[in-house]
Amino acid sequence: MQEPLIAFRQVSYRYPRTRHYALKRLEFGIRRGEFVAILGENGAGKSTLCQMLNGVIPHTRGGRMRGRVLVDGLDTRQGEVAQLAQKVGIVLDDPETQLFTTSVLNEVAFGPENLGIEPDEILRRARWALDVVRLGGYEDHPPSALSGGQKQRLAIAAALAMMPDILVLDEATSQLDPVGTVEVLSIVQKLNHNQAMTIIMATDKGEQVARFCDRVLVLHRGELLAEGTPRQVFADQDLLARITIRSPQVSQLAAYLQRHGRPLPEFPITLDEARRGIEQIVGDQPET
Amino acid sequence: MTEFAVQIEGLRYVYQPQGIAALDGIDLAVQRGEFVGIIGENGAGKTTLLKNMVGLLRPTSGKVWIDGLDASQQAVSNLATHVGFVLQNPDQQLFAQTVEEEIAFGPRNLKLDKQEIRGRVEDAIAATGLEAFRSEFPPALPKGERAKVVIASVLAMRPETVILDEPTTGQDYKGCHQIMQIAYHLHRAGHTVLVVTHDMALIAEYAQRTVVLHEGRVLLDDTTAAVFAQPELLQRTHVTPPQITRLARALPRKLALPPTALTVAELGRSIVESPKQK
Numbered sequence: 010m011q012e013p014l015i016a017f018r019q020v021s022y023r024y025p026r027t028r029h030y031a032l033k034r035l036e037f038g039i040r041r042g043e044f045v046a047i048l049g050e051n052g053a054g055k056s057t058l059c060q061m062l063n064g065v066i067p068h069t070r071g072g073r074m075r076g077r078v079l080v081d082g083l084d085t086r087q088g089e090v091a092q093l094a095q096k097v098g099i100v101l102d103d104p105e106t107q108l109f110t111t112s113v114l115n116e117v118a119f120g121p122e123n124l125g126i127e128p129d130e131i132l133r134r135a136r137w138a139l140d141v142v143r144l145g146g147y148e149d150h151p152p153s154a155l156s157g158g159q160k161q162r163l164a165i166a167a168a169l170a171m172m173p174d175i176l177v178l179d180e181a182t183s184q185l186d187p188v189g190t191v192e193v194l195s196i197v198q199k200l201n202h203n204q205a206m207t208i209i210m211a212t213d214k215g216e217q218v219a220r221f222c223d224r225v226l227v228l229h230r231g232e233l234l235a236e237g238t239p240r241q242v243f244a245d246q247d248l249l250a251r252i253t254i255r256s257p258q259v260s261q262l263a264a265y266l267q268r269h270g271r272p273l274p275e276f277p278i279t280l281d282e283a284r285r286g287i288e289q290i291v292g293d294q295p296e297t
Numbered sequence: 298m299t300e301f302a303v304q305i306e307g308l309r310y311v312y313q314p315q316g317i318a319a320l321d322g323i324d325l326a327v328q329r330g331e332f333v334g335i336i337g338e339n340g341a342g343k344t345t346l347l348k349n350m351v352g353l354l355r356p357t358s359g360k361v362w363i364d365g366l367d368a369s370q371q372a373v374s375n376l377a378t379h380v381g382f383v384l385q386n387p388d389q390q391l392f393a394q395t396v397e398e399e400i401a402f403g404p405r406n407l408k409l410d411k412q413e414i415r416g417r418v419e420d421a422i423a424a425t426g427l428e429a430f431r432s433e434f435p436p437a438l439p440k441g442e443r444a445k446v447v448i449a450s451v452l453a454m455r456p457e458t459v460i461l462d463e464p465t466t467g468q469d470y471k472g473c474h475q476i477m478q479i480a481y482h483l484h485r486a487g488h489t490v491l492v493v494t495h496d497m498a499l500i501a502e503y504a505q506r507t508v509v510l511h512e513g514r515v516l517l518d519d520t521t522a523a524v525f526a527q528p529e530l531l532q533r534t535h536v537t538p539p540q541i542t543r544l545a546r547a548l549p550r551k552l553a554l555p556p557t558a559l560t561v562a563e564l565g566r567s568i569v570e571s572p573k574q575k
Contacts, residue, residue: 051440051469102467103386154315157385157463158339158495183466184385186338186495188535213469216540255470258498258540258561265565271573280544287548292572294553 012082013038014207015062015175020076022057022066031057033231034076041174042205044198046218048242048254049228055211056102058228059179062209063097064090081174095124098173102180104160107167113139113155114148116163120171131170138166141196143189158184165193169200176200178210182217190214194221215243216257219278227254244276259283266290299365302458302489303327303350303380308359310345310513319345321513323359327491329457332484334504334521335493338535341510343493344385347460350491351382364457374406381451385463387443391435396427396446399435403454421449425479441472448479458489465496477503497539501525501559509534522557 020035032054039045047055060066064085067074078085081096098120101107110116117135126134139145142162147155152163161184168176176197182190198221200206212218218225218239225242227235229252235242242248243256246264256264259277263286266272273286308323319342327333335343348354349361352373361368364379384390393399400421404414422428425445430438435446444464451459461480465473477492477499484490494500500507500521507524509517511534517524524531525538528546537543545558554571558564 049469051467051472150315154312154317156340156344162339180467184339184463184495186535187497187537188532189339190495191537253469253471259544261561262541262544262565262568265561266568269565269569271569280540280547283544284547287544287554287568288552290574291552291554291568292574293551294572 014041014081015039015209016077016079017061018077018079020061020074020078022061022074023072024057025071027072031231032061035233037226037233037236039207039209041207042201043224044201044208044222045210046222046225046239047209047211047228048213048218048225049211049234050252050254052230053228053252054231055228056179057231059099059177059209059211061085062093062175062177063099064088064093065099094171096173097175097177098168098171099177100164100168100179100181102183104157104164104184107164108152108160111151112148113144113150113152113163116152117166117170120167124171134170134172135166138170141169142166142193158186158189161185162189162193169196172204173206175207175209178208178212180211180213182212182214190217191220197221213255215255215260219243219257219260227252240276240278243278299362300328301326301362302329302331302364303491304360304362304365305346305350306360308346308349308361309357310342310349310354311357312345318357319513320349323510323513323515325508325515325518327458327489329489330484330487332480332490332503332505333492334500334507335491335510336495336497336500336507336534336536337510337516341534342513343510344462345513346510347382347462347491347493350460351380352376353382377403377454377456378407379456380458380460381454381456383444383447383451383459383461383464385466387440387447388436390447390450391443394434395432396422396435396438396449397431399446400449400453403450407454417453417455421452424452424482425449426475440467441469441475444468444472444476445479448476452483456488458491459483460491460493462493463495464492465494465499473499497525497536498541498560501539501542509536522559525559526557 016038017035021030022032023030049055061078068090117138118131121131142165144162201208225239235248243260263273263276274289277283277286305323305325308320310320311318352368400418401414404417425448427445464476480490504521507521525542528538541561545564546556548554554567
């Protein structure tokens with residue numbers, strides 16, 4: 010069997026000066042080209058997991074780590090963060106922590122410059138990435154003059170310009186407007202399909218998970234509580250009774266109808282599936 | 298006393314030195330006791346509008362009145378007793394050693410007597426459900442609780458109007474609803490509440506009226522149901538109605554289900570009550 014691109018082998022981790030483990034005995038693999046969602050409540054360990062993928066944990070955070078994280082065969086404890094950064098692009102939820110240059114263009118060009126890429130190619134990538142996030146025309150603006158959502162777009166563009174093998178989005182669309190969220194994820198999906206870029210997305214936007222992701226890992230208090238396709242997870246009412254995650258509204262509707270004795274024939278996770286199901290259970294009203 | 302909590306006329310705001318007009322002629326009146334959602338694309342001017350209401354920015358031109366007071370003539374500290382502002386990132390607003398001290402800071406600056414400060418702190422703790430955390434160090438609390446501490450600090454100033462800027466960013470589903478429930482109870486208690494968010498499901502569930510901004514202007518201003526009934530117009534400002542509203546709209550009319558359903562429960566109830574397919 011093909012070795013997974015990312016492998017967590019009995020990984021536990023606790024932050025410095027804390028006694029409880031943020032992650033406990035995690036064991037899973039992610040194959041090249043998968044689009045995986047990490048779901049869980051605040052404090053479940055989603056961000057901690059993300060930061061293990063580029064080696065920030067344990068290299069810069071310290072703390073106590075057990076087990077092994079392998080990224081493309083490289084043990085993250087042995088690899089340097091700079092080495093991992095060439096494979097793994099990560100976008101955090103708070104863009105303020107990632108932006109530091111004086112212009113939007115410089116911000117996006119910084120990563121590729123450090124990879125030693127030709128100037129023409131850097132410019133081409135930077136303009137492409139800025140167009141993707143609807144910041145074309147803002148090249149000369151200082152990042153500090155952008156709105157919160159625009160800063161988040163810029164952080165995403167900076168990661169895209171690196172064209173990493175693995176893109177990690179840690180609540181990276183939390184401040185984007187609804188259309189912007191879909192636009193960015195559609196581009197990410199294209200990179201996933203066309204270039205087999207592996208995507209790992211910590212989020213609580215159930216509708217987007219249903220639309221874009223192949224697989225879901227559900228974390229709860231540092232443990233892997235469940236994994237499956239979005240449909241398996243969002244239809245699992247026992248699981249959803251134990252933890253609060255935001256399933257798509259159409260799935261919430263299906264659960265409501267189930268509880269009230271009017272179940273849909275099949276459990277929907279998309280709008281079209283729900284529409285078809287409702288048409289099957291609701292009779293026409295007589296014309297008045 | 299004026300019937301308006303907020304009145305805005307011809308508000309323009311231009312960021313310098315870039316000369317970017319973030320607001321370009323806003324007219325808006327919010328009556329006392331309304332619960333208003335403010336939505337729009339990234340960069341539409343939402344946060345700039347809020348900052349002009351609380352005096353953190355001063356209009357380039359146009360007027361803002363808060364409780365009938367000309368905001369441009371008021372010190373920020375005085376405006377804070379009329380309008381409370383909860384920022385997007387709670388960590389930018391926390392600095393004291395304990396939750397109680399954090400909440401007491403504002404009232405203490407109003408030079409109130411000890412008993413009054415005590416009472417305000419207790420009321421704010423009760424309104425936000427922070428009883429178990431009163432002696433904790435605010436930055437060490439989970440994000441949901443940190444956001445509540447900021448809301449409590451704002452409430453201790455006893456403002457008529459409470460403004461929340463993206464209060465649910467970074468909150469999980471439970472945290473979002475806890476914060477919106479606090480806003481809901483404030484509204485029930487007679488406060489005016491303004492909420493900026495990109496979470497359309499929350500807007501649909503809580504806001505009676507919704508103002509849509511686009512490129513620094515008001516694109517739509519109506520009941521939330523009427524606003525979400527115009528998806529084509531909303532698209533212009535990169536907003537889509539909540540999934541449940543889009544579903545309700547996509548259902549055939551012959552099923553006689555409400556085409557503007559705003560919540561899962563609303564559509565669910567109508568389906569449960571509808572005749573069965575033969």
